[in-house]
Amino acid sequence: xxxxxxxxxxxxxxxxxxxxxxxxxxxxxxxxxxxxxxxxxxxxxxxxxxxxxxxxxxxxxxxxxxxxxxxxxxxxxxxxxxxxxxxxxxxxxxxxxxxxxxxxxxxxxxxxxxxxxxxxxxxxxxxxxxxxxxxxxxxxxxxxxxxxxxxxxxxxxxxxxxxxxxxxxxxxxxxxxxxxxxxxxxxxxxxxxxxxxxxxxxxxxxxxxxxxxxxxxxxxxxxxxxxxxxxxxxxxxxxxxxxxxxxxxxxxxxxxxxxxxxxxxxxxxxxxxxxxxxxxxxxxxxxxxxxxxxxxxxxxxxxxxxxxxxxxxxxxxxxxxxxxxxxxxxxxxxxxxxxx
Amino acid sequence: xxxxxxxxxxxxxxxxxxxxxxxxxxxxxxxxxxxxxxxxxxxxxxxxxxxxxxxxxxxxxxxxxxxxxxxxxxxxxxxxxxxxxxxxxxxxxxxxxxxxxxxxxxxxxxxxxxxxxxxxxxxxxxxxxxxxxxxxxxxxxxxxxxxxxxxxxxxxxxxxxxxxxxxxxxxxxxxxxxxxxxxxxxxxxxxxxxxxxxxxxxxxxxxxxxxxxxxxxxxxxxxxxxxxxxxxxxxxxxxxxxxxxxxxxxxxxxxxxxxxxxxxxxxxxxxxxxxxxxxxxxxxxxxxxxxxxxxxxxxxxxxxxxxxxxxxxxxxxxxxxxxxxxxxxxxxxxxxxxxx
DNA sequence: TTGAAAGCGGTACCAT
DNA sequence: ATGGTACCGCTTTCAA
Numbered sequence: 284x285x286x287x288x289x290x291x292x293x294x295x296x297x298x299x300x301x302x303x304x305x306x307x308x309x310x311x312x313x314x315x316x317x318x319x320x321x322x323x324x325x326x327x328x329x330x331x332x333x334x335x336x337x338x339x340x341x342x343x344x345x346x347x348x349x350x351x352x353x354x355x356x357x358x359x360x361x362x363x364x365x366x367x368x369x370x371x372x373x374x375x376x377x378x379x380x381x382x383x384x385x386x387x388x389x390x391x392x393x394x395x396x397x398x399x400x401x402x403x404x405x406x407x408x409x410x411x412x413x414x415x416x417x418x419x420x421x422x423x424x425x426x427x428x429x430x431x432x433x434x435x436x437x438x439x440x441x442x443x444x445x446x447x448x449x450x451x452x453x454x455x456x457x458x459x460x461x462x463x464x465x466x467x468x469x470x471x472x473x474x475x476x477x478x479x480x481x482x483x484x485x486x487x488x489x490x491x492x493x494x495x496x497x498x499x500x501x502x503x504x505x506x507x508x509x510x511x512x513x514x515x516x517x518x519x520x521x522x523x524x525x526x527x528x529x530x531x532x533x534x535x536x537x538x539x540x541x542x543x544x545x546x547x548x549x550x551x552x553x554x555x556x557x558x559x560x561x562x563x564x565x566x567x568x569x570x571x572x573x574x575x576x577x578x579x580x581x582x583x584x585x586x587x588x589x590x591x592x593x594x595x596x597x598x599x600x601x602x603x604x605x606x607x608x609x610x611x612x613x614x615x616x617x618x619x620x621x622x623x
Numbered sequence: 624x625x626x627x628x629x630x631x632x633x634x635x636x637x638x639x640x641x642x643x644x645x646x647x648x649x650x651x652x653x654x655x656x657x658x659x660x661x662x663x664x665x666x667x668x669x670x671x672x673x674x675x676x677x678x679x680x681x682x683x684x685x686x687x688x689x690x691x692x693x694x695x696x697x698x699x700x701x702x703x704x705x706x707x708x709x710x711x712x713x714x715x716x717x718x719x720x721x722x723x724x725x726x727x728x729x730x731x732x733x734x735x736x737x738x739x740x741x742x743x744x745x746x747x748x749x750x751x752x753x754x755x756x757x758x759x760x761x762x763x764x765x766x767x768x769x770x771x772x773x774x775x776x777x778x779x780x781x782x783x784x785x786x787x788x789x790x791x792x793x794x795x796x797x798x799x800x801x802x803x804x805x806x807x808x809x810x811x812x813x814x815x816x817x818x819x820x821x822x823x824x825x826x827x828x829x830x831x832x833x834x835x836x837x838x839x840x841x842x843x844x845x846x847x848x849x850x851x852x853x854x855x856x857x858x859x860x861x862x863x864x865x866x867x868x869x870x871x872x873x874x875x876x877x878x879x880x881x882x883x884x885x886x887x888x889x890x891x892x893x894x895x896x897x898x899x900x901x902x903x904x905x906x907x908x909x910x911x912x913x914x915x916x917x918x919x920x921x922x923x924x925x926x927x928x929x930x931x932x933x934x935x936x937x938x939x940x941x942x943x944x945x946x947x948x949x950x951x952x953x954x955x956x957x958x959x960x961x962x963x
Numbered sequence: 964t965t966g967a968a969a970g971c972g973g974t975a976c977c978a979t
Numbered sequence: 980a981t982g983g984t985a986c987c988g989c990t991t992t993c994a995a
Contacts, residue, residue, distance in 0.1 A: 296751075296775045298972055309982045314974055324980060341773045346749040347687035347696075348972035358688075363732065380734045389746075392703065392732035401673045406729075409686040410638075426979090434682045435636045494980050515911060541911075549915040571881075571911065573857060574888040638988055649966045654990055662991095664964065688988035691971050 296339040306336035317344070338373075346389075350411070355435065359383050359596070362403065362421045365485035369539065369567045371584045372418070375442075379416065382593025388413075396462045400424045408434035416601050418457060419443040420488055431564040431585070438599035444492045446609050448617050451599060453592070455584075455613040457489050461496030463582045464536040466566045467617035469504050473534035473562055476501060482519075490538055493566075497536060513537065513542060514623035520549035527555055533562065534623070540572045541567035543579055547622065562623035577621030586612045626858065635678040645724070646676035653677070666820040686729075690751070695775065699723050700752035702743065702761045703732040703827035709879065710760070711909045711924045715782075715932070719756065722933025728753075732860075740764045748774035754940050760828055766905060772825070779938035784832045786949055791939060793932070795924075795953040797829050801836030803857040803922045804904045807957035809844050811904055813874035816841060817851040820881050822859075830878055838878055849851045851875065853882060860889035867895055873902065880905035880912045883919055887962065902963035917961030 287598075303310045308329060315323050316333040336509040343402055350356035361379075383390050393410070395403040402429030407415055415436050417423045417489075423441055429440050439450040446452030461478065468476055478497045480490050494510060501508045501611040509532060513519055527550065537543035543565030557563050557577060565572055572579035588595075599605065627936055639657075643650045643943045649671060651757030655663050656673040675681075690696035695887060701719075723730050733750070735743040744767030747755055755776050760845050768789040771779050779790040795938060801818065808816055818837045820830050841848045853859055867890065877883035881907030889895055897917060905912055905921040912919035928935075939945065 299974095300972080310973080311975075311983080312981060314936065315981090318974085320975090326980060329980080341770060343745055343748040343770065343774045343970050345691070345751060347691050349683070349753065350989090351687050351691060351971095351989095352973050354987065377736070381737060384734075384737065388735050392734065394724075394730050394732065396717070396925060397721060397724065398693065405683055408683040411687065430681060430683065433636065434683045470967090515910065515977080517910070544914055570855065570857070571884065574884055639990095640988080649993075651966060652964090653969095655965090658990085661993090666964065669964080685988050688971090689990075691973095691987095692989045692991085694971065771983075 285306070291598060297342045299342070299344070301340055301492040302333065302336045302342050305340060306332045308333060312446045316417045322602045323326075329568065353390055356411055358410065358412045358415045359388045359390050359416060360407050360410060361390060361392045361416050361418065362395045363418070364394070364396055365422045369584075370569055371586070373568070375586065377420070379592050379596075383596065386593055386597050387535065388504050388597075392580065395421055400467070401427050403427070403431070404430045405615060407431060407434070409433050409613075414440065414596055415446060416440040416596065417441045417443060417450075421484055422431065422488075423447050423450060425449050429587075437601075437603040438596060440596060440599065444488055446607075449607065452610070453595070454609065454611045455586075457492035457613070458496030459501065459613055459615045460566050460582050460584065461493035461498075461536065462500035463496075463617045464493075464508070464566065465497045465500040465508070465584075467580070467619065468534045468536065468562055468564060468623060469500070470508055471534075471623055473620075473623075474504075475508045475509070475534065476506060477509050477530060477531045477532040477535035479513045479535060479538040479546060480510045480513045481538055482512055486538075488507075493538065513538075515542065515545060517545070517549070520545045524549035524553035524555065527561070533560070536564050536566075540567045540569045540579060540581055543581075544571060544575060547575065547579070558622050564617070564623050568618055572578075575607070575622070580620045580623035581618050583616050584617050585614050587614050588612060637682045639682070639684070641680055642673065642676045642682050645680060645811050646672040648673060657670075680933075691865055696729070696751055696753055697727060697733055698750065698752045699754045700728045700747050700750060701730060701732045701756050701758065702735045702747065704734070704736055704761045704953040705759070706811065709924075710748070710909055711907070711926070715867075715926065716758070719932050719936075722931050723936065724962050726933055726937050728933075734762055741767050741770070741922070743767070744835035746769045748776070752771045754778040754780065754936055756936065757781045757783060757787075757790075758824055759797075762800055762828075763790060765789050772811070777941075777943040778936060780936060780939065783940070784828055786947075789947065791948045792950070793935070794949065794951050796927075796951045797832035797953070798839065799953055799955045800906050800922050800924065801833035801838075801876065802840035803836075803955040803957045804906065805846070805848070805932065806905060807835045807904055807920070807922075807959065808874045808876065809846055809962060811874075811959075811963075814844075814846045815844060815849070815874065817849050817870060817872040817874045817875035818931030819853045819875060819878040819886060820850045821878055821882060822852055822854045826878075833876075833878065853878075853886065855882065855885060857885070857889070860885045863891070864893035867893065867901070872905070874905075875901060875906050878906065880907045880909045880919060880921055883921075884911060884915060887915065887919070898962050904963050908940060908958055915962070920963035921958050923956050923958050927954050928952060958963060 308345045375464045425448045444457040496544040547563045568581045568583035639653045642652045740762040765788045784797040885902045908921045908923035
């Protein structure tokens with residue numbers, strides 16, 4: 284049986300009991316020392332012995348055991364899906380992550396593709412996070428919110444385009460993007476405006492409200508809005524461009540800068556002059572837009588936050604009773620360049 | 624005291640004991656039923672009572688308690704940092720995530736920016752993951768590997784440009800990217816080749832090996848390589864372009880398609896003809912390259928995997944004793960378009 | 964077919 | 980200044 288020294292398979296993970304044994308103290312003492320517990324006085328020699336034992340064994344505390352005993356964790360769960368990208372989300376995400384870590388939270392992303400909204404919520408709840416921050420593009424239902432709250436989440440925050448009953452909503456109302464783009468085009472005399480609708484999955488939480496915002500803006504001016512389905516492939520763009528005259532459009536809001544780049548190229552290749560014949564507006568104000576010729580007009584977005592998001596979340600965690608907050612943080616402004 | 628019905632603050636989380644009580648059975652029975660334990664026979668009426676009780680209470684099992692008892696988890700930890708983006712990494716990531724979930728692993732990303740390599744490894748180890756998959760751009764040291772292994776990780780895999788002693792290495796040797804690009808340029812008669820070095824943080828694990836690969840390829844042909852520092856901003860690109868004649872280059876490998884786009888625009892605006900005067904090659908074969916004029920030559924990357932990555936990882940988890948695997952998975956091929 | 968009880972790795976109260 | 984011990988939620992023998 285024991286012919287092979289199969290060490291690697293069965294080295295057991297050191298526990299605080301191992302540390303205690305090696306240091307010749309009790310587990311309680313180990314806990315006190317390693318957590319710098321101030322309510323109890325431990326002599327300096329003992330402290331050193333404990334620390335050395337821990338180091339020697341390569342002891343790493345077991346987060347699950349700790350939070351089980353504590354009855355709560357400091358884990359903030361960030362469901363992640365198909366990345367919406369864009370400078371805004373990228374910035375927001377980095378900022379949030381760094382801020383929460385500074386406040387001593389453990390930030391964990393949980394990939395949630397291929398799960399239904401409530402399956403996902405249950406999976407998140409199993410981890411007993413103290414807070415869940417749902418980014419745009421991930422669906423959270425009221426029921427999902429209830430599941431999370433019932434399993435101890437002190438704050439459930441959605442950053443998506445739509446608020447969810449029961450959850451805090453730091454909403455980024457995507458309709459503004461559409462209306463800013465269209466208002467800009469109207470001001471420049473356009474009246475027949477296409478709105479690109481990406482056919483890739485996971486885009487509709489953005490594209491639908493943007494279309495709605497475009498419609499709202501056009502309505503007031505008596506202008507015409509027409510959805511333009513587009514896949515993010517040259518072929519698809521070429522087809523749309525070939526059909527362009529039939530659509531009778533004099534402008535297009537292209538969802539974002541990337542789709543705008545794709546479509547503008549196809550239009551130009553098809554002999555449609557930009558902006559002379561058709562104006563093009565993107566969104567995100569990403570660098571590529573400025574590198575195109577003509578330079579791409581775009582809708583720039585930023586967030587109206589009075590204080591860092593991480594602090595807001597911390598506050599919500601500390602005041603779990605508070606009624607759901609509902610703020611629209613998204614600010615948009617059309618940036619005129621050369622393509623419109 | 625109880626004037627306010629401050630329910631929300633103090634509803635306690637339902638446990639399996641609560642379910643047992645409501646169903647009028649023991650906790651053991653609850654566990655059997657909810658886990659469909661096959662080694663024990665529970666009557667159908669009892670099963671139903673348990674399930675209903677669980678549903679009614681909104682019971683969600685406590686993952687930490689479960690894995691504490693089990694002595695192991697099925698959590699695969701994916702440290703995440705500054706996103707390298709690129710279609711390859713995006714695809715790899717999605718694929719990995721979906722595949723692991725299908726094999727019943729819990730995939731969790733842990734943001735690791737702003738931590739030293741060993742701090743990060745310790746933080747990961749506290750979660751007691753069964754496997755850790757370190758993507759390119761995140762540093763893992765041999766010591767970090769030891770920490771993880773000692774705390775029970777059955778497989779530590781690095782996907783980075785460099786393998787790490789002690790860990791499995793599904794390496795993506797970035798030098799190939801540089802040499803493919805330079806070989807292509809050499810074949811087209813170029814001899815004085817610039818290599819763009821992005822100045823953004825987190826790029827050097829990619830850019831340095833790419834430069835090394837470029838050097839290696841040039842050496843054999845007696846060609847000259849010159850690093851070209853570039854920030855991802857128009858201003859920086861304009862400065863580089865203004866200085867271009869002095870550099871005396873007839874070609875440039877621009878790190879990737881995005882930097883290539885930036886630089887090519889700046890060169891064109893400065894009156895440098897592409898490719899007549901200077902050839903430009905990117906990397907990633909992203910769509911934007913095909914939309915540029917001239918169309919951007921690029922280095923396409925893909926992975927030489929005989930089986931899905933998730934399955935490979937699963938196998939490693941199941942055979943913890945096995946010696947570290949070391950494979951170079953990256954395949955590169957230069958794609959000639961119009962810019963070179 | 965079901966229940967009692969031990970124990971996973973920590974923490975914190977209460978003694979000593 | 981330290982140690983003993985109960986307990987967090989769950990799974991899993993072992994008995995009944």
